[in-house]
Amino acid sequence: MDLTHRPRRLRQDRVRGLVSETSLEPSDLIAPIFVDATSDERLPIDSMPGHERVPIEESVARVEEVLETGVEAVMLFGIPESKDAEGTRAWADDGVIQEATRQITAETDAYVITDVCLCEYTDHGHCGPLEEELRSEGREHGERCAHGHGADLTVDNDATLESLDRIAVSHAAAGADMIAPSGMMDGMVGAIRAGLDREGFEHVPIMSYAAKYESAFYGPFRDAADGAPSFGNRRHYQMDPANAREAMREVRLDVEQGADVLMVKPALPYLDIVSDIRREFDHPVAAYNVSGEYAMLHAAAEKGWLDLEEVALESLLSIKRAGADLILTYFAEDVAQGLSRNR
Numbered sequence: 001m002d003l004t005h006r007p008r009r010l011r012q013d014r015v016r017g018l019v020s021e022t023s024l025e026p027s028d029l030i031a032p033i034f035v036d037a038t039s040d041e042r043l044p045i046d047s048m049p050g051h052e053r054v055p056i057e058e059s060v061a062r063v064e065e066v067l068e069t070g071v072e073a074v075m076l077f078g079i080p081e082s083k084d085a086e087g088t089r090a091w092a093d094d095g096v097i098q099e100a101t102r103q104i105t106a107e108t109d110a111y112v113i114t115d116v117c118l119c120e121y122t123d124h125g126h127c128g129p130l131e132e133e134l135r136s137e138g139r140e141h142g143e144r145c146a147h148g149h150g151a152d153l154t155v156d157n158d159a160t161l162e163s164l165d166r167i168a169v170s171h172a173a174a175g176a177d178m179i180a181p182s183g184m185m186d187g188m189v190g191a192i193r194a195g196l197d198r199e200g201f202e203h204v205p206i207m208s209y210a211a212k213y214e215s216a217f218y219g220p221f222r223d224a225a226d227g228a229p230s231f232g233n234r235r236h237y238q239m240d241p242a243n244a245r246e247a248m249r250e251v252r253l254d255v256e257q258g259a260d261v262l263m264v265k266p267a268l269p270y271l272d273i274v275s276d277i278r279r280e281f282d283h284p285v286a287a288y289n290v291s292g293e294y295a296m297l298h299a300a301a302e303k304g305w306l307d308l309e310e311v312a313l314e315s316l317l318s319i320k321r322a323g324a325d326l327i328l329t330y331f332a333e334d335v336a337q338g339l340s341r342n343r
């Protein structure tokens with residue numbers, strides 16, 4: 001055969017590395033951690049094998065385990081000791097994230113990112129207080145749910161912004177290195193930026209969940225963090241999976257409001273969005289490889305249908321290839337360990 005072009009030449013073992021376009025490093029990864037104020041022991045999370053909710057007193061030990069694998073950053077989620085309609089425990093100075101952040105930043109070198117949202121703190125499980133008008137009708141949320149009337153109840157956007165400002169400031173005051181608002185409220189980045197700057201935290205960056213979709217892939221997380229909505233769904237504020245142009249609009253708004261890092265969530269079903277953002281913007285792009293993406297690979301591996309280590313690595317590599325600079329993933333520790341083993 002007289003072939004001029006033979007791409008296989010560059011696939012030989014000794015040259016593959018030289019021409020490799022994408023690489024994955026432990027320093028690209030952020031490990032999510034669940035801190036639980038309701039328990040004094042570590043509790044395994046059934047739908048997320050290998051992950052646990054850890055009590056506040058164990059949070060330093062948990063972060064040290066992460067650091068040992070070479071991963072340098074953690075994202076903290078909190079399960080508060082009590083919930084109410086407004087989610088007031090989210091900004092309490094002695095709240096679960098505030099306490100854990102103080103301990104972790106005092107005792108480790110981890111880069112601590114905190115999730116700023118209300119769904120784990122409200123008794124109805126939505127990402128902010130519900131619209132006054134609807135609440136004053138005096139019916140219980142559960143009742144609405146049971147009667148199927150919940151769909152028109154929604155989160156009060158502007159009231160939520162005030163709470164997000166308070167939460168972000170309380171996290172920064174506890175020592176958080178970066179703030180990550182995930183509630184998909186209009187104006188949330190601007191409100192938080194203003195709050196942080198007002199209180200002297202102008203050096204604390206914001207990683208915005210800029211394009212966060214209303215996704216069924218969050219299922220296991222909602223079990224883990226006890227944050228499932230008690231009625232309805234999050235369609236009124238999270239994005240429609242059908243939309244890509246809208247994601248660019250969301251991102252542009254967050255950029256205008258001062259976002260430092262732009263996140264897409266989930267990751268694998270939305271790699272087109274990661275790649276669109278990478279092309280349009282110069283900000284670092286993050287992707288959140290969410291709980292459902294983790295759970296499905298584990299489930300298939302448990303059945304012997306997939307090699308877990310290989311599919312995890314391939315998934316994360318593909319997220320980087322699409323254009324993500326950083327990846328939030330429950331595989332962080334395992335993949336980081338795999339990477340250093342193969343070195």
Ligand code: PBG
Binds near residue numbers: 227
């Ligand atoms: C809270 C939040 C969610 C996730 C991260 N932050 C749940 C949701 O929006 O319902 C999901 C993460 C995952 O599935 O791993 N706002």
